[in-house]
Amino acid sequence: MKSTMHPVNYVDRTLTCDGVALADIAAKTGTPCYVYSAATILANYRAYDDTLQGIPHTICYAAKANGNLAILRLLAQAGAGFDIVSGGELHRVLKAGGNPAKVVFSGVGKTSEEIDAALAAGIFAFNCESEPELALVDALAHRRGIRARIAIRVNPDVSAATHAHIATGSLGHKFGVDIGQAEAVYERARHYENLSLEGVSCHIGSQQFDFDPMMQAANRVLELIAVLRAKDFEIRHVDLGGGLGITYRPDEPAPPISEFAMALREKAAGLGLHLFLEPGRSIVGNAGVLLTRVLYRKKSGDKEFVVVDAAMNDLIRPALYDAHHEILPLRATSSGCGLRADVVGPVCESGDFLAQDRQMPEVFPGDFLAVCTVGAYGFAQASNYNARPRPAEVLIENGAWRVIRKRETFEDLIKGEE
Ligand code: LLP
DSSP: OOSSSSSSEEEEEEEEEEEHHHHHHHHHHHEEEEEEEHHHHHHHHHHHHHHHHTTTTEEEEEEEGOHHHHHHHHHTTOOEEEEEHHHHOOOOOOOOTGGGGGEEEEOOOOOHHHHHHHHHHHEEEEEEEEHHHHHHHHHHHHHHHHOOEEEEEOOOOOOOOOOOOBBOOBTTTTSSEHHHHHHHHHHTTTTTEEEEEEEEEOOOSSOOHHHHHHHHHHHHHHHHHHHHTTTTTOOEEOOOOOOOOOOOOSSSSOOOOHHHHHHHHHHHHSSSSSEOOOOHHHHGGGGGEEEEEEEEEEEOOOOEEEEEEOTTOOOOOHHHHHOOEEEEEOOSSSOOEEEEEEEEOOSSTTTOEEEEEEEOOOOTTTTTTEEESOOOSGGGGGGGGGGGOEEEEEEEEEEEEEEEEEOOOOOHHHOOOO
């Protein structure tokens, strides 16, 4: 039985992922390098899908969490739909063989080019976030002589217990239409001849452990649906977003996907609604590790530093959200956790750290480490800051591994520049 935390474990002191020694990957691919477990991604997807068997549902994986084509293809082949937020994500999903009829398009700032591309592709629905956006989708659908299916994304005014940067469901956030205004907005949108107002959507934030705010949001959305139906809107689907948290710290276990999906199932079942969900992190987050190599040890004042070859440009979550990621040596020692150190990268900022004041095993230059639980919003938020090529990505599938994205080269860094 695998840990629910991540798919890596020690076999004879060697850290492995799905039976593959991570040191082999580090040696052959170099570091830094993201490694993902296909089996974990699929197990997470199936935990949603299996729990919702028997009611009409579509799991729209939030491509923003990890948009690598191989991962999108894996999920597309398993039957997933996709939640996209840009023309670029639409392009990726289509390239990966995703079914456009299972795509929902969220986001507060869709451009006319992006909307038109989504209409051309025949996506399932737009999660519209404002009245001017409704007008634009209507106009563009009219030009194409088609009707666009719409769910208005409502802001249910429920505060998610999560980091402020990733909470989205309270009034004053830029997302959605205030729930108090929603009925009037649907009424005003009735006259648009090229829109089918068939759904309601919401998403209140990410990395949530407490179901209460999400259930409260679902209740408010379902109440709104009842009101809209009473006014003869043919509401056929509800999209309850993503947001389930994952286990980053062993002592803070996340609720299982099946429990979360069951709670939502119980809300939506029997109402004649097709249920859409948009999970990102809970599908890919625990499936990835970032391999990195220790370059130096040093001290400053009382502090110890382990300088590694991965940095904030490769994984920005610690710097941006104070996120905790477990760090494990690829070769376990028997020395215990005798070191207290900051694990930092080569980028020229004091905010460049992967861990702070971390109690960890003694490590030395040349040792390899795995930064855990980075499958979501890891590579996806990587940049070329400090002119650092972005890392390679590797997928382990059926006991074998392959590079699914080459490490960038210096030539890649200057591509398109004069
Ligand atoms: N649907 C919408 C409309 C979203 O905005 C998001 C995430 C999701 C679905 C997927 O949420 P998930 O299931 O992954 O929680 N970079 C941050 C997370 C940003 C989340 C943005 N929206 C992080 O690294 O924690």
